[in-house]
Amino acid sequence: MKIQIPGIDDFIDEITAGNAELRVGGRLIDPQVEPDVAARAALRLQASLIANYAKQARLKRQPTVAIDLLLQSLHIETLLENESGIADDLGNLGAVYLEVGELDKAEACLKHSLEFRQKLADPEGLAIDRYWWAHLQIKRKRLPEALAVIRQALGEAPPRGSASSSLRELEVWLNKRV
Secondary structure: OOOOOOOHHHHHHHHHOOOOOOEEOOEEOOOOOOHHHHHHHHHHHHHHHHHHHHHHHHHOOOHHHHHHHHHHHHHHHHHHOOHHHHHHHHHHHHHHHHHOOOHHHHHHHHHHHHHHHHHHOOHHHHHHHHHHHHHHHHHOOOHHHHHHHHHHHHHHOOOOHHHHHHHHHHHHHHHOOO
């Protein structure tokens, strides 16, 4: 099912028609002069907006809506060959599938996201995906494997911010049970 986001198609049309200012890397793009760049930027913006709506749906505990939106965003990111966006969408899909108990789908998404993140050398993304991978192992009653994943994430390139504290909290919880 395709979820319609009110106004997004009109907004994208305005950008590609040159009726709205479009900047890529701080540089103003004229869609009449660089139509391919403008179209890619408009698609990238659309994928980003869709992914943000998916995050909102997830926060509102609407996993079906979040999954539909993330699949739309993933489709666009795949067309654009944007590996960072693909990794983000796959990681978020994995987390949502995990939350609704679809463990095989969660595993497939997280596995592919981890592959992209390793290729991109994205330590923060790796840490977040490993956090969810550890939760997958916990749901499958594989606590030693979950603890190993957490220790790997903390040992490779210690993440900063919320990823770090989430990993450390999960490590403490697992240490009490393994």
